[in-house]
Amino acid sequence: MAKIKKKIKTIKIDADKCNGCRSCEIICSAFHATPKYSAINPARSRIQVISHRLKNIWLPVFAGEYTPSECMGRDIYVIDGKEYDQCGFCRSACPSRDLFKEPDSGLPLKCDMCEGEEKPLCVTWCLADVLVYEEREEEVEEEVKPEDVEIGLGSLIDKYGLEKIADTVARMSMAKKA
Amino acid sequence: MRYAETGYNLEIDLATGNIERVETDPKMMETHLGGLGTSVKIHWDRVPPEVKPFDPENLLIVSTGLLNGTPAFSANRTVVTFMSPESNLLAYPMMGGFFSAEMKYAGYDKIIFRNKSPKWVYLWVNNDKVELRDASHLVGRGALETQDLVRQELNQPNAQVAAIGPAGENKVFTASIEQSRSSASRLGGGAVMGDKKIKAIAVRGTKDVNLARGAEFMEHMKGVTEYIKFRNANPIQDVMTILSGIGSPQEMVHTDEKWHTENFAWGNARTRRRDFWTKENEENWTKAQLGSVKRLISCFNCPQHCGGLVSYQGGPYYMMKCFGKLTYCMGAMVDDLGFNFRILNRATEYGVDSFSTPQILAFAVELKEAGILTDKDFAGTSTYEACPEDKEGRFFWLLDRVAHREGIGDILADGVYHAARAIGNGAEAFDHNTIKKHEQLPLKLGMLDPLYYLMYSTNEKISITQIEGQWPQTPFPTREQREEFVKDWPQLPDEHFKQYLLDWELRGENSNPYYPTPEMCCEIVDWMEMLHNIDDAVGICCGMSGFCLKPPYHIHNYPKLISAANGMDLDETSLKKIVNRSRNLHRAVNNRRGMTRADEKPPTDHWKKRFPEHEELLLSTYYKYKGWNMNGVPTKEKLHELDLGYVAEDLEKRGILKDGED
Numbered sequence: 001m002a003k004i005k006k007k008i009k010t011i012k013i014d015a016d017k018c019n020g021c022r023s024c025e026i027i028c029s030a031f032h033a034t035p036k037y038s039a040i041n042p043a044r045s046r047i048q049v050i051s052h053r054l055k056n057i058w059l060p061v062f063a064g065e066y067t068p069s070e071c072m073g074r075d076i077y078v079i080d081g082k083e084y085d086q087c088g089f090c091r092s093a094c095p096s097r098d099l100f101k102e103p104d105s106g107l108p109l110k111c112d113m114c115e116g117e118e119k120p121l122c123v124t125w126c127l128a129d130v131l132v133y134e135e136r137e138e139e140v141e142e143e144v145k146p147e148d149v150e151i152g153l154g155s156l157i158d159k160y161g162l163e164k165i166a167d168t169v170a171r172m173s174m175a176k177k178a
Numbered sequence: 179m180r181y182a183e184t185g186y187n188l189e190i191d192l193a194t195g196n197i198e199r200v201e202t203d204p205k206m207m208e209t210h211l212g213g214l215g216t217s218v219k220i221h222w223d224r225v226p227p228e229v230k231p232f233d234p235e236n237l238l239i240v241s242t243g244l245l246n247g248t249p250a251f252s253a254n255r256t257v258v259t260f261m262s263p264e265s266n267l268l269a270y271p272m273m274g275g276f277f278s279a280e281m282k283y284a285g286y287d288k289i290i291f292r293n294k295s296p297k298w299v300y301l302w303v304n305n306d307k308v309e310l311r312d313a314s315h316l317v318g319r320g321a322l323e324t325q326d327l328v329r330q331e332l333n334q335p336n337a338q339v340a341a342i343g344p345a346g347e348n349k350v351f352t353a354s355i356e357q358s359r360s361s362a363s364r365l366g367g368g369a370v371m372g373d374k375k376i377k378a379i380a381v382r383g384t385k386d387v388n389l390a391r392g393a394e395f396m397e398h399m400k401g402v403t404e405y406i407k408f409r410n411a412n413p414i415q416d417v418m419t420i421l422s423g424i425g426s427p428q429e430m431v432h433t434d435e436k437w438h439t440e441n442f443a444w445g446n447a448r449t450r451r452r453d454f455w456t457k458e459n460e461e462n463w464t465k466a467q468l469g470s471v472k473r474l475i476s477c478f479n480c481p482q483h484c485g486g487l488v489s490y491q492g493g494p495y496y497m498m499k500c501f502g503k504l505t506y507c508m509g510a511m512v513d514d515l516g517f518n519f520r521i522l523n524r525a526t527e528y529g530v531d532s533f534s535t536p537q538i539l540a541f542a543v544e545l546k547e548a549g550i551l552t553d554k555d556f557a558g559t560s561t562y563e564a565c566p567e568d569k570e571g572r573f574f575w576l577l578d579r580v581a582h583r584e585g586i587g588d589i590l591a592d593g594v595y596h597a598a599r600a601i602g603n604g605a606e607a608f609d610h611n612t613i614k615k616h617e618q619l620p621l622k623l624g625m626l627d628p629l630y631y632l633m634y635s636t637n638e639k640i641s642i643t644q645i646e647g648q649w650p651q652t653p654f655p656t657r658e659q660r661e662e663f664v665k666d667w668p669q670l671p672d673e674h675f676k677q678y679l680l681d682w683e684l685r686g687e688n689s690n691p692y693y694p695t696p697e698m699c700c701e702i703v704d705w706m707e708m709l710h711n712i713d714d715a716v717g718i719c720c721g722m723s724g725f726c727l728k729p730p731y732h733i734h735n736y737p738k739l740i741s742a743a744n745g746m747d748l749d750e751t752s753l754k755k756i757v758n759r760s761r762n763l764h765r766a767v768n769n770r771r772g773m774t775r776a777d778e779k780p781p782t783d784h785w786k787k788r789f790p791e792h793e794e795l796l797l798s799t800y801y802k803y804k805g806w807n808m809n810g811v812p813t814k815e816k817l818h819e820l821d822l823g824y825v826a827e828d829l830e831k832r833g834i835l836k837d838g839e840d
Binding site: 020022023035037039040041043044125127 | 410481
């Protein structure tokens, strides 16, 4: 496959600066509401502050790829005397937890870096400077990126099986036509 | 669709366990906005004045404000209302933290508790699923520890929990409701919660809060955000560091406590120690603080960090804020700040107000020294040791007794006012720092301050720190400083206020107590009160509004933000009218419970130099300005002007308002 140059957008997280306010969650959910800014719901946010206040853990994590299966990672990391489980750092929407899933549908959520904006709004809204937007160029293999609908349907297929989804879609489209 | 508010309250009957999700009348938002405003209305409608604080009919309302859950920075206050066991008036302590937003996301504006549960319970609200759960295993647990225990038990790490500790269970009049890094502390909300046998309230919500005109709202927020950045980069010059910034006083950041320790009174609000801030004490305090504050933390959606996650010398983590950092040291007359860090941990788990409680303990120490309390009162029993002799040990011992209502602690637990009367034998004279039966800041000052005189006397909050804020505490010494200060002051309700400040001098004709003149004082105090009333209706932290100099939120941007959020078309006049309506209704609730002009008095020794005639003039002028009669009751005319005709009728029927009285 051909190598292409790709702009990699990412958010660098300085967790030590996090004051735990969750402004990032609020602005993310507001930006992604339809119409834009019409509703706020941190449970729909693509960035979440994982916190254990009395363990001094405040850790913003933004949503990465959807994964259909649980991983084996159940390791414990001790950093600066604080215990984190491996899931704490993981950005995936996966079957083993509720993180990064639409509360209504359970469909996976993924950070899109607030496409169309100069930089992700969580970065703009974090006045504690925890989140820093970074762009860099990398050479990567060319790949065909699946559309959002495809990712969503894929996750439903993983959960319920292809047959059930196909049947449901067929039944619904018939009902709609009728 | 409802905007900004959810349009639903939870009604919990603790006697029967009945839970209802009740749609609210949209008219309520139009007339009282939300938060404190709509809660006051419910108390007026549903709690007759005969109801005593520990009667089953006393309502405990946990309320969000209109802007909680929206992107408005610092909209995170939860207001708790109830008839206070200490003052017997309608109290409204508030907490920051994370609770109110979670309640909104769960789909509720208020949780209204009535009656009493036969056994200990906690309420679990998970969106539409709401249940009362057994809490017998949590009895005796600390207020902070309970929050984590409930989260673990429910397997809900993201649930927000408000809980009481043993002090609340034992109905200590200064018991707080603790939640995350915050607490609703004053006037005994924890006691009322304990009386109803509610150990905790846990909430998790994953629903939407809707904005009527979201894009417009965000445009207004850009201005607010820019101003927050500006103020954080530009502290106000020529005022005490603690007053120079925005947010709650940055007690977790600043280590210089010369001002508090030398200007506030130690012990039972008695002694000013003008030479306290020595090099040695400064080193001790700085070391204790910097070594203990592990992280600066904020409340929900707030860019400031007024709280600290602390652990003293490897002790357990807990969260600290504001003036609580030093109140126990000052009450106990202990110079070592480490003592405060140790005892506040225990006090937080007990769940007690860190303003009132140290004063109660110091009051007991004074009574012992005066021979009014004796060794017998400080003796041990089969379950606890006798009181140690040292200052620190004595305070720990007294705190234990008060929280558990053991021995003398059972009397002290009712607060200084009530305890003094129960003890008698001259103890009443030691109750020298209360207003309306409630402990005040330990301030003993020189010259009468007319603005503070009015705020102390007349506000329903009965706590100066949540009334003051917009106006500098003292005049700037030079004309240049004043000109510099007024140059950039967009928060002013009207330009003519600038002249008041320019002419305000430290000494001479234009100084306290005669300047600002009574008329000017009325305008200034009314402005401060109005802004706090908006804050408390919308759930914005007064640290970003009413409580600080040149705040991000003010009367000129509030109407725009609120209108974009809830779809109303409010301007400054109509917004002021709404909060004025609620404020007068609150006063009427208290008038109906017997509050009169005679109660509106700061402590006799609050200032050394008093001016009885001028004070009476100030009070009368203010009453008139507010549209109240000379007994401090809103007049019929005023009530009608605020569409509160039904209140006038009720007050007349009860003989509180009489025909022809102004």
